[in-house]
Amino acid sequence: MKKLLVVYAVMLCLFFLYVYDYSRSDKAGSAAGESGSPLVGNLSEKFVMVTFQSGIEYWKSGLKGFEDAAQLFNVSVEYRGAAHYDVHEQMTVLEQVIAKKPAGIAVSAIDSEALNPVIDKAYEQGIPIVLFDSDAPLSKASTYIGTNNMEAGSAAARQMAEFLDEKGETAVITQPRQYNQEERTEGFKQTIEQHYPKMKVYAVLDGKGDELTSKKEAAAILKKNPDIQGIFTTEANGASGVAQAVKAAGLEKKVHIIGFDKDKKTLDGIKDGTISATLGQDTWQMGYWSLHMLFYSNRHLKDTRSLPSSIDTGITIITKENVEAYYAND
């Protein structure tokens, strides 16, 4: 009898516990429903960032932006890069990524055309795909997120004109066929042609995105044309190479170098005066908004409406006057 009473009491308690749990889970359910925003993803949604020439400092901040946005949406990211500056290698990496059918792909194109068939393949398989940093404008990717590179080249030209008092010869060291750099070169050339009649772009050279090649090209052109007073390098590794060539030729006081991006070597060069300026891109934003476009596309948050055709993340001109602020960032 005693035992039975205890059993009853325990059963009664368990029953209340059950009822209580049921009502709790019901409340929890509706609460989740209310705050169950379409903007909250889940960690099984994986978004992949694909670059070329992986491992360089340049991509870090973009990946951080990609990760920060993923955290905002509670989704996962993966980073894949071709180890070398090689079109075929990036194509292979991109093919491998597509085969895994991720929730979306953000790719920075090493070549403005060669990757199009692979990019279009992702699109045709319904995998959201955007371009960041370097566009492939004729591909089927929905959006380009990055610097308006014509505008950046134009800003470099205006800055060069200021350094050179609007007269003198210049050269550009770039990487042909990489669309962002083609545009920077074009923006630089057009602005000088249209607005600075006493200035000239004497040569456009291929630095292969490489410090040593940029150094060699700069040395050669300075030897060939001693009138050159300004060199604009359109990518991150060029400025420090060009600075070495200028120094070796003893022309530090004459030749102004404008670089691109905020690599430590470039910032150091600005600080010690061997590089006159560099154009800072907001690579963090590129990654951040890339993930946004992919997440929205994957979740059909905008029905059948299209995404923006491009997002311009802007540039900042960095000179000796403001260089300190850029060491801490990113």
Added chain:
Amino acid sequence: MKKLLVVYAVMLCLFFLYVYDYSRSDKAGSAAGESGSPLVGNLSEKFVMVTFQSGIEYWKSGLKGFEDAAQLFNVSVEYRGAAHYDVHEQMTVLEQVIAKKPAGIAVSAIDSEALNPVIDKAYEQGIPIVLFDSDAPLSKASTYIGTNNMEAGSAAARQMAEFLDEKGETAVITQPRQYNQEERTEGFKQTIEQHYPKMKVYAVLDGKGDELTSKKEAAAILKKNPDIQGIFTTEANGASGVAQAVKAAGLEKKVHIIGFDKDKKTLDGIKDGTISATLGQDTWQMGYWSLHMLFYSNRHLKDTRSLPSSIDTGITIITKENVEAYYAND
């Protein structure tokens, strides 16, 4: 003894219930933390869209995009417009909106410069402010969301060249000092000058954003220069007015009209052949992404990092071949 046992049993149960409840509320707390996304706002956050010339069909779709994004974030919107096409009236409306300290303001600027002091005032008071549709590029607003209007003008020129077999005289009917239209005009002129040596922009006229004025200006220029074969109108009300002038002059078979936007009158004109084409903007996206930028800015979702400098929402060329699809939309 019996009673004591029951009391013990009940107390034990209550203790377990307490422990269970504690652990549940703990879990619920962390679950709310996980799904308590920073992207879920609250309805007391009010974002305001400010236009000029309110009440016209043109703004509807942009406001819908603004509202759709507000629903996504669970925040409120309000729509305020100057009743007339009047700079001072828009300035007054904007001042009134700022005085209420809303969570953010999206403004389409009637004038590319005159509004700057009022826009900057919002910025200085810490109220997030963006420009959509028509920019004020020298203001302190963070982002421009809308059509890349240089690009749109350029697309209109290419389309006109196709209609005119790349030869003949053209005119532009626009509204000077409204930045989006200045750019469309400039994009049109530059593209014709640079790429179509047998074409010419004979005149750029002020249609005052008005059907009747556009009709009068078109009639006058067609009388003055009978060689004109193409007229590009850079805003929504122009094309139908120009079509009336062309018809009255009996020149329907000779003069091609390219309009802007997707107003019913324009689409009807394309359908019946009096208007050759129009450039469709994605105004829904302008409102949609404007609210995004304001929400992110208001909630400091990106720390101290800046927003994109611009978002290009793209254009579509609408001709007789695809016009039907645009009646249903928006």
